[in-house]
Amino acid sequence: MIVLVINCGSSSIKYQLLNMEDESLIAKGLVERIGIEGSVISHTTTGKEKVVKEVPMKDHNDGIEQVIAALTDPETGAVKSLDEIDAIGHRVVHGGEKYNTSVIVNEQVLKDLEDCVSLAPLHNPPNIAGIKACMKLMPNAPEVVAFDTAFHQTIKPVNYLYAIPYEYYQKYGIRRYGFHGLSHMFMAQEASKMLNIDVDDLKLITCHLGNGASVTAIKHGRSFDTSMGYTPLEGLVMGTRCGDIDPAVIEAIAEKEGKSLEEVLAILNKESGVLGVSGVSSDFRDLEAAMAEGNTRAKIAVELFARRVKFYIGAYIAEMNGADAIVFTGGIGENDKLMRELICKNMGNMGVKLDPAKNNQKGDAVILSTDDSKIKVLKLATNEELVIARDTKELVEKEFSR
Ligand code: ADP
Numbered sequence: 524m525i526v527l528v529i530n531c532g533s534s535s536i537k538y539q540l541l542n543m544e545d546e547s548l549i550a551k552g553l554v555e556r557i558g559i560e561g562s563v564i565s566h567t568t569t570g571k572e573k574v575v576k577e578v579p580m581k582d583h584n585d586g587i588e589q590v591i592a593a594l595t596d597p598e599t600g601a602v603k604s605l606d607e608i609d610a611i612g613h614r615v616v617h618g619g620e621k622y623n624t625s626v627i628v629n630e631q632v633l634k635d636l637e638d639c640v641s642l643a644p645l646h647n648p649p650n651i652a653g654i655k656a657c658m659k660l661m662p663n664a665p666e667v668v669a670f671d672t673a674f675h676q677t678i679k680p681v682n683y684l685y686a687i688p689y690e691y692y693q694k695y696g697i698r699r700y701g702f703h704g705l706s707h708m709f710m711a712q713e714a715s716k717m718l719n720i721d722v723d724d725l726k727l728i729t730c731h732l733g734n735g736a737s738v739t740a741i742k743h744g745r746s747f748d749t750s751m752g753y754t755p756l757e758g759l760v761m762g763t764r765c766g767d768i769d770p771a772v773i774e775a776i777a778e779k780e781g782k783s784l785e786e787v788l789a790i791l792n793k794e795s796g797v798l799g800v801s802g803v804s805s806d807f808r809d810l811e812a813a814m815a816e817g818n819t820r821a822k823i824a825v826e827l828f829a830r831r832v833k834f835y836i837g838a839y840i841a842e843m844n845g846a847d848a849i850v851f852t853g854g855i856g857e858n859d860k861l862m863r864e865l866i867c868k869n870m871g872n873m874g875v876k877l878d879p880a881k882n883n884q885k886g887d888a889v890i891l892s893t894d895d896s897k898i899k900v901l902k903l904a905t906n907e908e909l910v911i912a913r914d915t916k917e918l919v920e921k922e923f924s925r
Contacts, residue, residue, distance in 0.1 A: 524919070525549065525607055526912040527594075527664070529587075530614040531653030533645060534558055536586045539908045540594060540601055540608070543916045546909060550601035552593055554586045562586075566593035568601040583652035587660055611657050611666045612915030614705070614907065616646035618670035619696060623677070625669040625914035627922055628654060632668060642696060643754075665922065667915040674704030677745040685753075699757070701749035703731045705907040707739040710850045713903050715744075717888055718848060726846045728839045730832060731905065732862070733853030734762040734805065738832060740839035740846075748842055750835050756792055760824075760831045762805030765795035767831075797824040807859050829865035836866070840873060840898075848899040849875065857902055863891065867900060874898045 524544070530537040536554040541547065552566035562580035567573040574593065580586045594601050594608075602608060612625075619639045626632055633654070640647045650668075657666060675683075683699040684692060691697045710729040715722035722744035729739045736759045739749040750758030750766075760766045768791070777787045790799075798805040801824035803813045813821035840846050855862055860882050867877040874897030881891045892900040 524609045524916050525602070526915050527608050527611045528614070528908040528911045528915070529590075529611060529653050529657065530908070531583055531586075531649040533649050536583065536590060536653065538590050539912075541909070541912045543912055546912070550594060552590065554580065554589060556580075557586045558582060564589045564593055566590075566596075566599065568599060571599055574599045583649060584656040584659065587653065587656035591660060605661055606663070608661065608664050610915050610919040611661065611664050612911040613650060613654050613657070613666060613668045614671070614911055615650040615654075615668045616671045616702065617643035617700070618668075618672050619700075620676065622668075622670050622673050624673055625667055625911070625918060627918050628658075628666040628668055636668070642700070665919050667911075667918050669705060669911040669914050671702045671704050672700045674708045675701030675739070675746040675749050678748060682748045697753055699749070699752040701737070701739070701746065702751045702755045703735070703737045703739075704746070705910045706731045706852060706905045707737075707741065707746065707749070709905055709907065709910045710852055710903065711741050711744055713888060714848055714850050714901055717890065717901055717903070718899065720847070725848070726843045727848050727850060728836050728846050729850045729852070730836075730856055730866075731853045732759075732832070732851065732856035732859075735764070736761045736832075736853065736855070738835040738839065740843055742843050748839060756788075758831075759835065760800075760828050761796045763793050763796045763798045765791045765799070797828055800824040800827060807855050807862060811859075811861060825862070826865065829862060829868075832866045833870070836870075836875075837873070845874075846898050848901055851900070851902040852905040857904055863900070863902070875900065 526541050526543050528539045534557045539551040540549040542549050548569055550568040552564060554564045556562045557580050563577045565573060565575045578589055580589060615636060617639045619642055621635055636647060636651050654666060707729045711722055711727055714727055715725060727741040729741055731737050735755055737749060737751040740747040756764050758766050773787050777784060796805060797810060801810055801821040803810055803821045810821045810825050814825055836849060851863055863882055864877060867875050876893040876896035877891055877900050878893045887904040890899055890901055
């Protein structure tokens with residue numbers, strides 16, 4: 524089965540074409556600047572040269588048209604005709620409380636996605652636009668949606684409720700949802716393979732550390748608690764997001780700076796995190812370079828990030844009464860050995876012993892802890908597209924074998 528995986532952002536479309544017989548990548552690409560001047564698509568079919576083309580694209584429909592043109596291009600494309608694409612899997616950020624797994628798209632699912640727009644006003648609309656464009660342009664391929672929130676639907680009320688009047692949860696669905704679910708689920712599946720232990724027998728703490736970052740406690744293969752909340756602003760300190768803060772800070776900034784609520788939230792989302800603290804960058808490569816040159820604020824930002832990850836790891840070890848492994852992924856989790864070292868420092872008493880030599884290792888799936896570390900430390904390359912493609916294959920096969 525050949526599956527096209529689509530991930531629509533507000534002005535972008537990331538896509539991958541996968542052969543699910545052996546899970547190999549046939550082609551991938553990125554559409555950027557949709558609806559703004561300079562729209563561009565870059566496409567690579569495995570084994571062929573990368574093609575970059577500037578074409579005006581006013582909306583996601585135009586974007587999907589360009590994706591189809593790139594995939595079917597006689598010279599640089601990957602398929603002779605669209606009939607070769609058996610199914611499409613879409614990443615959708617928010618499935619609310621209704622969806623705890625991926626599903627095949629139908630009228631009801633589309634309606635439910637529209638209903639979730641208020642929960643993810645920036646993310647769900649482009650996701651829906653992508654689904655509708657594919658329905659129009661590739662009407663024969665069944666479509667599946669995979670949600671970032673679905674994996675966390677196993678979290679219990681004691682961990683998802685905020686201590687605010689209960690009626691706000693009942694009336695507006697204000698609760699912790701959690702995000703990066705596809706990545707946390709992938710980490711659990713891969714860690715189980717790496718440790719050769721059934722996922723149902725594992726307690727894991729999975730750390731997705733990229734521009735957005737979250738930590739999840741996974742007990743017996745199910746999400747038990749997670750650091751992101753009602754929105755992806757809660758939890759860890761991130762590249763440009765503040766993570767957990769005293770909510771009263773919002774009023775203080777608004778009042779002292781004469782800003783609206785909306786403006787303050789934009790500051791907390793886009794100008795805070797390690798960028799806000801350091802004044803240098805949201806990228807850890809820049810921060811660590813500045814730190815090496817003696818920039819004190821960059822050093823504090825790096826240490827602050829590590830401290831918050833450590834804080835959640837400690838909390839989740841306490842909540843789950845132990846853990847078998849801590850798993851790192853995402854741009855920082857995979858590549859930043861200093862960050863992994865700072866996070867795991869001084870946790871010997873808790874049973875975490877990072878091996879400095881192993882921490883330097885390259886590789887997509889490696890164990891970084893000492894042999895006698897009670898809690899193993901792993902790093903692996905996440906692959907959310909593969910999770911979507913696997914779900915798509917499974918659901919479509921089930922649906923059509925009936
Ligand atoms: P996104 O959340 O946008 O998918 P990624 O998971 O790709 O982000 O992570 C991007 C971040 O990873 C960069 O901003 C940077 O901070 C960090 N990063 C990437 N490579 C390295 C590296 N070699 N060393 C340290 N940090 C890195």
